[in-house]
Amino acid sequence: SSELTQDPAVSVALGQTLRITCQGDSLRSYYASWYQQKPGQAPILVIYGENNRPSGIPDRFSGSRSGKTASLTITGAQAEDEADYYCMSRDSSGYHQRLFGGGTKLTVL
Amino acid sequence: EVQLMESGGGLVQPGRSLRLSCAASGFTFDDFAMHWVRQIPGKGLEWVSGISWDSGGIDYADSVKGRFTISRDNAKNSLFLQVNSLRIEDMALYYCARASGSSDAFDLWGQGTMVAVSS
Numbered sequence: 001s002s003e004l005t006q007d008p009a010v011s012v013a014l015g016q017t018l019r020i021t022c023q024g025d026s027l028r029s030y031y032a033s034w035y036q037q038k039p040g041q042a043p044i045l046v047i048y049g050e051n052n053r054p055s056g057i058p059d060r061f062s063g064s065r066s067g068k069t070a071s072l073t074i075t076g077a078q079a080e081d082e083a084d085y086y087c088m089s090r091d092s093s094g095y096h097q098r099l100f101g102g103g104t105k106l107t108v109l
Numbered sequence: 110e111v112q113l114m115e116s117g118g119g120l121v122q123p124g125r126s127l128r129l130s131c132a133a134s135g136f137t138f139d140d141f142a143m144h145w146v147r148q149i150p151g152k153g154l155e156w157v158s159g160i161s162w163d164s165g166g167i168d169y170a171d172s173v174k175g176r177f178t179i180s181r182d183n184a185k186n187s188l189f190l191q192v193n194s195l196r197i198e199d200m201a202l203y204y205c206a207r208a209s210g211s212s213d214a215f216d217l218w219g220q221g222t223m224v225a226v227s228s
Contacts, residue, residue: 096159
């Protein structure tokens with residue numbers, strides 16, 4: 001079956017810009033969505049579709065896609081952005097099938 | 110308030126069954142497809158199953174196919190996951206999630222219900 005690959009960990013200095021990537025064949029056909037999860041909390045959606053933010057998500061979060069790679073960019077990382085980030089996409093094996101990446105732990109220094 | 114609330118988790122022995130529930134409130138439940146996602150503590154998210162608004166379309170992860178059954182009752186604004194033949198590796202926090210009406214994303218999550226499997 002398909003899979004989505006993420007780097008396990010990324011660190012960034014406060015106020016700097018970082019990019020978290022997600023690779024997988026499904027991304028050639030479907031957009032990724034991105035989820036932020038802080039310890040002890042449920043995930044929340046931060047980016048979906050081509051580059052859309054749900055209400056309440058700061059505009060420092062943005063998304064993009066090129067080929068089989070999707071990216072989540074945080075421009076000017078804040079301390080509160082420290083969390084685990086997961087990508088997800090549809091899987092071609094079924095309309096409701098979904099794939100999650102393994103997650104990237106973001107540390108803000 | 111728009112929310113999802115899971116229940117039904119607990120400690121069970123391997124091979125036994127549980128029925129997880131997810132109560133939806135604050136939105137028109139039957140406008141949305143719904144999903145179950147699980148997370149072993151300290152590990153990543155794993156998609157488990159999804160169901161269309163009218164139960165006409167259902168998918169499962171290979172890891173649970175044949176053992177888990179997703180269903181919904183739109184009249185009661187509720188989503189269910191019948192988990193049978195539980196294995197140690199099924200031990201996880203189970204979240205229900207709402208599929209966005211305009212994309213493939215999950216735009217609303219519950220807080221999860223824990224399933225522990227131990228003899």
